[in-house]
Amino acid sequence: MIKASERNPAQARLQQQIDAGDYWLQRIAAGETLRITDLEGNQAADTLFFNADDTAERYSMSETLRGQHNVFLTAGSVLRSNLDRPMLTITADTCGRHDTLGGACSCESNTVRYDLEKRHMHSCRDSWMLAVAAHPESGLTRRDITHNINFFMNVPVTHDGGLTFADGISAPGKYVEMVAQMNILVLISNCPQLNNPCNGYNPTPIAVSVW
Numbered sequence: 001m002i003k004a005s006e007r008n009p010a011q012a013r014l015q016q017q018i019d020a021g022d023y024w025l026q027r028i029a030a031g032e033t034l035r036i037t038d039l040e041g042n043q044a045a046d047t048l049f050f051n052a053d054d055t056a057e058r059y060s061m062s063e064t065l066r067g068q069h070n071v072f073l074t075a076g077s078v079l080r081s082n083l084d085r086p087m088l089t090i091t092a093d094t095c096g097r098h099d100t101l102g103g104a105c106s107c108e109s110n111t112v113r114y115d116l117e118k119r120h121m122h123s124c125r126d127s128w129m130l131a132v133a134a135h136p137e138s139g140l141t142r143r144d145i146t147h148n149i150n151f152f153m154n155v156p157v158t159h160d161g162g163l164t165f166a167d168g169i170s171a172p173g174k175y176v177e178m179v180a181q182m183n184i185l186v187l188i189s190n191c192p193q194l195n196n197p198c199n200g201y202n203p204t205p206i207a208v209s210v211w
Protein backbone atom coordinates (compact mmCIF):
# COMPACT_ATOMS: atom_id res chain seq x y z
CA MET A 1 0.00 0.00 0.00
CA ILE A 2 1.43 3.36 -1.04
CA LYS A 3 1.25 5.87 1.76
CA ALA A 4 3.33 9.05 1.95
CA SER A 5 4.62 10.63 5.15
CA GLU A 6 4.09 14.15 6.44
CA ARG A 7 7.43 14.17 8.25
CA ASN A 8 9.94 16.88 7.49
CA PRO A 9 13.52 15.58 7.05
CA ALA A 10 14.85 18.93 8.31
CA GLN A 11 13.37 18.10 11.73
CA ALA A 12 14.92 14.62 12.05
CA ARG A 13 17.18 14.14 15.09
CA LEU A 14 19.54 12.01 13.03
CA GLN A 15 20.22 11.70 9.30
CA GLN A 16 22.89 9.48 7.83
CA GLN A 17 23.87 7.93 4.54
CA ILE A 18 24.86 4.26 4.45
CA ASP A 19 27.07 3.40 1.52
CA ALA A 20 26.58 0.15 -0.38
CA GLY A 21 28.28 -2.66 1.52
CA ASP A 22 28.32 -0.80 4.87
CA TYR A 23 26.35 -1.65 7.99
CA TRP A 24 24.47 0.62 10.40
CA LEU A 25 23.86 -0.29 14.04
CA GLN A 26 21.77 2.18 16.01
CA ARG A 27 19.42 2.36 18.98
CA ILE A 28 16.07 4.05 18.54
CA ALA A 29 13.71 4.72 21.43
CA ALA A 30 10.10 3.60 21.75
CA GLY A 31 7.92 6.17 20.00
CA GLU A 32 10.63 7.29 17.57
CA THR A 33 10.19 6.96 13.82
CA LEU A 34 12.78 5.46 11.47
CA ARG A 35 12.77 6.18 7.74
CA ILE A 36 14.92 4.25 5.26
CA THR A 37 15.28 5.90 1.86
CA ASP A 38 16.40 4.14 -1.32
CA LEU A 39 18.44 7.05 -2.68
CA GLU A 40 19.17 5.79 -6.19
CA GLY A 41 16.55 3.03 -6.50
CA ASN A 42 16.68 -0.76 -6.79
CA GLN A 43 18.65 -1.27 -3.58
CA ALA A 44 18.04 -3.89 -0.88
CA ALA A 45 18.39 -2.91 2.80
CA ASP A 46 18.79 -6.15 4.77
CA THR A 47 17.58 -5.35 8.27
CA LEU A 48 17.46 -7.01 11.69
CA PHE A 49 15.60 -5.61 14.72
CA PHE A 50 16.20 -6.43 18.40
CA ASN A 51 14.63 -5.37 21.66
CA ALA A 52 17.35 -2.94 22.81
CA ASP A 53 16.71 -3.83 26.46
CA ASP A 54 16.88 -7.62 25.93
CA THR A 55 18.39 -8.69 22.62
CA ALA A 56 17.11 -12.26 23.07
CA GLU A 57 13.87 -10.77 21.75
CA ARG A 58 14.21 -10.04 18.04
CA TYR A 59 12.29 -9.65 14.79
CA SER A 60 10.47 -12.81 13.73
CA MET A 61 9.41 -13.35 10.15
CA SER A 62 7.01 -16.15 11.09
CA GLU A 63 5.19 -14.23 13.84
CA THR A 64 4.95 -11.19 11.57
CA LEU A 65 3.53 -13.01 8.54
CA ARG A 66 1.16 -15.13 10.62
CA GLY A 67 -0.04 -12.00 12.40
CA GLN A 68 -0.90 -10.12 9.22
CA HIS A 69 -2.02 -13.04 6.96
CA ASN A 70 0.13 -11.73 4.11
CA VAL A 71 3.64 -12.50 2.92
CA PHE A 72 4.62 -8.94 1.91
CA LEU A 73 5.39 -5.99 4.18
CA THR A 74 4.02 -2.50 3.56
CA ALA A 75 2.23 0.37 5.33
CA GLY A 76 0.13 -1.10 8.13
CA SER A 77 2.40 -4.10 8.70
CA VAL A 78 3.22 -4.76 12.35
CA LEU A 79 6.73 -6.19 12.71
CA ARG A 80 6.46 -8.78 15.50
CA SER A 81 9.06 -10.40 17.71
CA ASN A 82 9.84 -14.04 18.51
CA LEU A 83 7.75 -13.43 21.66
CA ASP A 84 4.89 -12.37 19.33
CA ARG A 85 4.94 -8.79 20.56
CA PRO A 86 4.75 -5.74 18.27
CA MET A 87 8.21 -4.20 17.78
CA LEU A 88 7.54 -1.62 15.06
CA THR A 89 4.66 -0.62 12.80
CA ILE A 90 5.19 0.52 9.20
CA THR A 91 3.42 3.88 9.00
CA ALA A 92 4.42 5.08 5.51
CA ASP A 93 5.70 3.39 2.37
CA THR A 94 6.18 4.90 -1.08
CA CYS A 95 7.68 1.68 -2.54
CA GLY A 96 4.64 -0.50 -1.81
CA ARG A 97 6.14 -3.86 -0.99
CA HIS A 98 9.08 -5.30 0.94
CA ASP A 99 10.35 -8.86 1.28
CA THR A 100 10.95 -10.90 4.42
CA LEU A 101 11.07 -14.38 2.83
CA GLY A 102 14.25 -14.25 0.76
CA GLY A 103 16.78 -14.11 3.60
CA ALA A 104 20.14 -12.39 3.40
CA CYS A 105 23.08 -13.11 1.15
CA SER A 106 26.03 -14.98 2.62
CA CYS A 107 29.21 -16.62 1.33
CA GLU A 108 27.32 -19.94 1.41
CA SER A 109 24.41 -18.63 -0.68
CA ASN A 110 26.85 -16.92 -3.06
CA THR A 111 28.47 -20.32 -3.60
CA VAL A 112 25.24 -22.30 -4.02
CA ARG A 113 23.41 -19.75 -6.16
CA TYR A 114 26.16 -18.42 -8.36
CA ASP A 115 29.59 -20.00 -8.42
CA LEU A 116 32.25 -21.50 -6.17
CA GLU A 117 34.51 -18.55 -6.92
CA LYS A 118 31.81 -16.10 -5.67
CA ARG A 119 32.33 -17.41 -2.12
CA HIS A 120 34.63 -14.57 -1.12
CA MET A 121 32.48 -11.77 -2.47
CA HIS A 122 31.14 -9.42 0.19
CA SER A 123 27.73 -10.42 1.61
CA CYS A 124 25.14 -9.09 4.07
CA ARG A 125 25.94 -11.82 6.57
CA ASP A 126 29.59 -10.70 6.53
CA SER A 127 28.51 -7.12 7.24
CA TRP A 128 26.38 -8.25 10.20
CA MET A 129 29.22 -10.43 11.54
CA LEU A 130 31.53 -7.43 11.31
CA ALA A 131 28.98 -5.25 13.12
CA VAL A 132 28.56 -7.64 16.07
CA ALA A 133 32.33 -8.19 16.31
CA ALA A 134 33.06 -4.45 16.25
CA HIS A 135 30.32 -3.59 18.78
CA PRO A 136 30.48 -6.00 21.76
CA GLU A 137 28.66 -3.33 23.82
CA SER A 138 25.54 -4.09 21.75
CA GLY A 139 25.28 -7.48 23.45
CA LEU A 140 24.76 -9.11 20.05
CA THR A 141 26.63 -12.21 18.93
CA ARG A 142 26.56 -14.15 15.68
CA ARG A 143 23.89 -16.41 17.22
CA ASP A 144 21.54 -13.39 17.08
CA ILE A 145 21.77 -13.17 13.29
CA THR A 146 18.56 -14.82 12.13
CA HIS A 147 15.74 -14.03 9.72
CA ASN A 148 15.56 -10.48 8.43
CA ILE A 149 13.62 -7.99 6.35
CA ASN A 150 14.82 -6.98 2.90
CA PHE A 151 13.43 -3.48 2.53
CA PHE A 152 12.87 -2.49 -1.14
CA MET A 153 13.69 -6.01 -2.36
CA ASN A 154 11.29 -7.65 -4.80
CA VAL A 155 10.78 -11.38 -4.19
CA PRO A 156 7.50 -12.32 -5.91
CA VAL A 157 5.75 -15.54 -4.98
CA THR A 158 4.85 -17.58 -8.07
CA HIS A 159 1.53 -19.35 -8.68
CA ASP A 160 3.11 -22.58 -7.48
CA GLY A 161 4.38 -20.95 -4.30
CA GLY A 162 7.95 -20.54 -5.51
CA LEU A 163 10.17 -17.57 -4.70
CA THR A 164 12.03 -15.64 -7.37
CA PHE A 165 14.41 -12.69 -7.25
CA ALA A 166 13.06 -10.11 -9.63
CA ASP A 167 14.03 -6.69 -10.80
CA GLY A 168 13.23 -4.12 -8.15
CA ILE A 169 9.99 -2.15 -7.96
CA SER A 170 11.69 0.60 -5.96
CA ALA A 171 12.98 3.82 -7.52
CA PRO A 172 15.15 6.79 -6.52
CA GLY A 173 13.82 8.51 -3.38
CA LYS A 174 11.31 5.82 -2.39
CA TYR A 175 11.15 5.32 1.37
CA VAL A 176 9.63 3.23 4.10
CA GLU A 177 8.88 4.60 7.55
CA MET A 178 8.14 2.82 10.83
CA VAL A 179 7.45 3.76 14.42
CA ALA A 180 9.10 1.82 17.24
CA GLN A 181 6.84 0.25 19.86
CA MET A 182 9.72 -0.68 22.13
CA ASN A 183 13.34 0.44 22.42
CA ILE A 184 14.90 -1.03 19.30
CA LEU A 185 18.40 -1.91 18.17
CA VAL A 186 18.49 -1.64 14.37
CA LEU A 187 21.14 -3.48 12.35
CA ILE A 188 21.08 -2.77 8.61
CA SER A 189 23.35 -4.24 5.97
CA ASN A 190 23.15 -2.14 2.83
CA CYS A 191 23.40 -5.13 0.51
CA PRO A 192 26.66 -5.44 -1.49
CA GLN A 193 25.34 -8.28 -3.67
CA LEU A 194 26.45 -8.03 -7.32
CA ASN A 195 25.06 -11.30 -8.65
CA ASN A 196 21.28 -10.84 -8.70
CA PRO A 197 18.85 -8.12 -9.74
CA CYS A 198 17.82 -7.14 -6.18
CA ASN A 199 20.35 -4.28 -6.38
CA GLY A 200 20.13 -3.86 -10.13
CA TYR A 201 23.65 -5.43 -10.25
CA ASN A 202 24.87 -2.09 -8.92
CA PRO A 203 24.67 -1.59 -5.14
CA THR A 204 23.99 2.04 -4.18
CA PRO A 205 23.68 4.13 -0.98
CA ILE A 206 20.61 4.40 1.23
CA ALA A 207 19.75 7.04 3.84
CA VAL A 208 18.31 6.69 7.33
CA SER A 209 16.44 9.35 9.28
CA VAL A 210 15.15 9.20 12.87
CA TRP A 211 12.52 11.51 14.36
Ligand SMILES: [Zn+2]
Binding pocket: 046, 104, 105, 123, 124, 125, 191, 192, 193
Ligand atom coordinates in the same frame (compact mmCIF):
# COMPACT_ATOMS: atom_id res chain seq x y z
ZN1 LIG B 1 22.74 -8.97 0.68
